Amino acid sequence: MKKIVLVMIAVMLSFSAHADADKGKKYYLKYLRPYFEINGQEFASEHLKVEWKRFFKNDGKKFIKKFSKQYPQAQEFLESDTFQKIAPDVADFAIKYAADSGELADCN
Amino acid sequence: MKRLTGVAAAVLLGLSMPAMADLNDDVEALKQQVRELQKKTGGNHLNFSVDYRVSMDNIEYELADGSTASNDDLLANRLWLNMGYQYNEKLLFRGQLAYNKAFGDTAMHNQRNESGYADFDWVVSENLDDNTIKVKQAYFLYLGDAFFGNEQLPWTFSLGRRPSTTGFLANHREGFDKANSPLGHSINVEFDGLSLNLRLEELTGLTGNALKFCAGRGLSNATSRFSPAGTDYAKDPDKTDDIDMVGIIFTPYNDGQYDVKLQAYHANNMIGLDMNDIMMTGEQTFYDFGDLNNVTLSAEMNGVGEFINDFLDGTRLFASVSMSQTDPNSDMAMLGSTEDERGYSYWLGVNVPGFFDDDSFGFEFNHGSKYWRSFTYGEDTMIGSKIAARGDAYEAYYNLPLVDKALTLQLRYTYIDYDYTGSNGFFGNATGTPMRIDDAWQMAQMMGMPPPVKNAQDIRAVIRYQF
Numbered sequence: 001m002k003k004i005v006l007v008m009i010a011v012m013l014s015f016s017a018h019a020d021a022d023k024g025k026k027y028y029l030k031y032l033r034p035y036f037e038i039n040g041q042e043f044a045s046e047h048l049k050v051e052w053k054r055f056f057k058n059d060g061k062k063f064i065k066k067f068s069k070q071y072p073q074a075q076e077f078l079e080s081d082t083f084q085k086i087a088p089d090v091a092d093f094a095i096k097y098a099a100d101s102g103e104l105a106d107c108n
Numbered sequence: 109m110k111r112l113t114g115v116a117a118a119v120l121l122g123l124s125m126p127a128m129a130d131l132n133d134d135v136e137a138l139k140q141q142v143r144e145l146q147k148k149t150g151g152n153h154l155n156f157s158v159d160y161r162v163s164m165d166n167i168e169y170e171l172a173d174g175s176t177a178s179n180d181d182l183l184a185n186r187l188w189l190n191m192g193y194q195y196n197e198k199l200l201f202r203g204q205l206a207y208n209k210a211f212g213d214t215a216m217h218n219q220r221n222e223s224g225y226a227d228f229d230w231v232v233s234e235n236l237d238d239n240t241i242k243v244k245q246a247y248f249l250y251l252g253d254a255f256f257g258n259e260q261l262p263w264t265f266s267l268g269r270r271p272s273t274t275g276f277l278a279n280h281r282e283g284f285d286k287a288n289s290p291l292g293h294s295i296n297v298e299f300d301g302l303s304l305n306l307r308l309e310e311l312t313g314l315t316g317n318a319l320k321f322c323a324g325r326g327l328s329n330a331t332s333r334f335s336p337a338g339t340d341y342a343k344d345p346d347k348t349d350d351i352d353m354v355g356i357i358f359t360p361y362n363d364g365q366y367d368v369k370l371q372a373y374h375a376n377n378m379i380g381l382d383m384n385d386i387m388m389t390g391e392q393t394f395y396d397f398g399d400l401n402n403v404t405l406s407a408e409m410n411g412v413g414e415f416i417n418d419f420l421d422g423t424r425l426f427a428s429v430s431m432s433q434t435d436p437n438s439d440m441a442m443l444g445s446t447e448d449e450r451g452y453s454y455w456l457g458v459n460v461p462g463f464f465d466d467d468s469f470g471f472e473f474n475h476g477s478k479y480w481r482s483f484t485y486g487e488d489t490m491i492g493s494k495i496a497a498r499g500d501a502y503e504a505y506y507n508l509p510l511v512d513k514a515l516t517l518q519l520r521y522t523y524i525d526y527d528y529t530g531s532n533g534f535f536g537n538a539t540g541t542p543m544r545i546d547d548a549w550q551m552a553q554m555m556g557m558p559p560p561v562k563n564a565q566d567i568r569a570v571i572r573y574q575f
Contacts, residue, residue: 020466022285023421026410029316029364037310048143085415 024093027086035074036067044097052098056091059084159188161572165490172549172559182490183211184236188244198252202271204245206233230297230326234273234486244298245271260310265302270324272299273486276369277406277426278495280459280470282488283507283518283572290322291357291371293428293455293495294404296484299324301353316362326351326375348394349377365411371404375483378442380536397535398436400481405429422461422468429454432481434535443479443530444541451480455495462506466513472503478528478542481535489522491564492532498542499527510571518570525563 028040036043047055055063060083068075077083097103162185168178187207194200226235233244247268255261271288278292279285289303290296301324308317329350330341355373362368379394386392406428412420432451436442443449455474462468476482476498487493494501505520524531529548533539543551548560 020422023411026364029362033364034315039307082415 020089021092021096024086024089024091024096027089028093031077031082031086032074032090035071035077040093041097044094044101045099047094047098048100049095049098052091052094056087056094060087060091063087154191154193157190157575159190159572159574161186161570163568163570166567167491167565169491169561169564172545172552172562175559184209185211187241189241199248199250201248202245203243203247204271205241206244207239207241208233208236209239210236228485230299230483231486233298234488243269244273245269247271255306258311262307262310264305267302268300270299270301270303272297274488276367277408277428277455277457278487280424280426280457281472281503281505281520283516289320289357290355291369291404291406291428291430292484292487293406293430293453294371294402294432294482294484295373296482296493296495297326297486299326299353301325314361316359316364316367318359318362320357320359321355322357322373323354324352326353327377327379348379348396351375351377351379366407366409368407369405371402371406373402375400375402378535380442380534380540381538382536383538383541386538394534395440395536396437397440397442397537398434400535401433401435402482403431419461424457424459426457427455430480430482432479434479434481441537442535442540443481444537444543445479449479451498452477453480453482453495462508464508467506467508470503470505470507472501474501475499476531481540485532489566490568491522491524491566494522494524496531497524497526498529498531500525514573514575516572516574518568518572520566520568520570522566522568523563524565526561529560 025040028043032043033039044052055066064078064083068078095101162183165182165184166178166180167182168176170176185208189205191203191205192200225231226237233242245268247266247270249264249266252263252265253259255263272290273296274282274284274288275290275292275296276287278296279287301322303320303322305318305320308319309315311317327348327350329343329347331337331339331344333340335342353373353375355371358370360368360370376399377396378398378400380397381392382395385395406426408424408426410424412423412425415421430453432453434442434445434449436446436448439446453474453476455472457470457472459468459470474495474497476496478498480496480498482493482496484493484495487495494503501522501524503520503522505518508517508519509515510517526545528542528544530540530542533541543560545560545562551557552559
């Protein structure tokens with residue numbers, strides 16, 4: 001029984017990572033919004049889908065460059081390992097709610 | 109290098125440098141036009157999306173005398189046609205048309221019973237009804253930058269038929285990423301009204317800090333058009349008064365991972381049936397029984413810890429407590445009592461990632477006390493609102509995307525064990541009076557009435573298509 005439980009825990013803890021827009025929203029709110037000071041919908045709708053895809057290519061190099069320039073106080077975070085961890089999810093979130101996505105602003 | 113390329117291109121094309129600059133300007137202008145066009149065709153024009161599902165429910169009620177009532181294969185389909193138009197960055201409209209019915213013949217024909225209260229406005233799109241499309245949502249939303257000129261106070265205002273079902277915490281069992289506005293623990297009905305939301309975080313420095321004022325009308329007293337007296341739409345003193353509700357939703361903190369919300373509301377002129385009246389006249393007439401107050405505190409943790417592993421990252425935990433309090437009119441036995449009565453409820457839930465990319469498991473438990481009364485008549489449960497239960501409710505579900513998030517499957521099991529009667533009733537002394545199930549059964553036997561429901565369960569399979 002103990003072995004089965006351990007195997008189940010091991011299986012659960014070893015899931016492969018995948019990008020997720022919902023997670024991206026969470027990460028945006030927690031990590032980026034304090035620097036950017038605009039809500040998630042405003043952030044995502046600043047660019048078109050194709051533009052977000054371009055920004056997040058190659059480990060988000062263009063995103064880091066652009067937003068470090070726009071928000072110098074965020075530069076250190078954007079160049080951190082933590083940002084690299086959240087970048088795929090934030091990319092999914094930004095693409096999902098991009099200006100040309102057809103998704104409307106949250107009712108908040 | 110870029111400049112050299114430009115010069116080379118100019119030389120090759122035989123253009124002078126000023127002409128090249130003009131060309132660059134033209135290209136930039138064209139790009140801007142294309143961008144605007146993309147925005148308009150994508151986000152700023154009328155959009156439609158569809159949410160269609162087919163469900164099969166296996167439901168069973170165990171009655172107090174040990175007998176059962178069941179339906180092994182209740183097949184139903186529900187269509188939501190969502191629409192939105194964003195006039196500009198500040199002003200948008202949203203609408204939702206709904207159709208929700210059992211397979212086959214409609215409630216209007218004698219093959220099935222009358223619709224009863226299924227067409228009541230609070231639940232008209234949520235219950236199985238006839239083959240018609242209803243308006244579930246229609247409202248506009250204005251997004252303001254500075255409330256009364258204060259740039260630290262961004263605000264939104266909306267007015268119309270509200271997105272007031274499947275609210276905070278109730279969204280997980282339905283497989284929705286987004287929660288609608290009221291807290292699902294105490295309000296889950298369709299509603300007409302307004303809201304004003306103030307984002308306070310810049311002012312207070314608390315992440316996600318916000319305060320929302322809500323108000324609405326749950327019932328309008330008005331005579332009908334072409335009344336014999338010629339007083340169309342005037343108030344009718346012989347009918348129940350308007351039902352109005354005012355409330356606030358305060359979010360002290362929401363950083364995306366930790367989200368806390370406090371809701372309080374007051375609703376007046378709550379309607380219900382009077383047992384004495386039914387006994388005397390045999391007719392079921394609504395009367396005003398009194399007012400209802402409610403306070404609810406809900407909290408959610410979206411992800412346990414930080415980057416420990418994907419399983420904990422994708423785990424959600426939530427807890428919620430709620431208190432309802434009646435304020436009966438003089439001589440009216442609201443929920444069967446002429447005193448102010450308090451009811452309590454708590455609700456716990458967990459949602460964890462499954463074995464594939466986007467599947468998830470959920471487990472929920474809630475308990476309601478003797479006088480607990482919620483506005484959750486529109487909750488998407490065939491056996492009646494589990495949140496409204498005066499007793500214990502258990503639920504387990506599994507959400508599995510079949511084709512991305514466009515086609516999904518849900519398997520769900522709900523079990524409700526009632527301690528008291530009247531869980532899904534209104535506010536009078538007929539439908540809302542709480543009695544222990546055994547006591548109610550004894551009384552029912554004496555009066556020659558059917559036995560009350562002791563417990564209920566629903567095994568549901570849903571296949572859902574969204575685009």
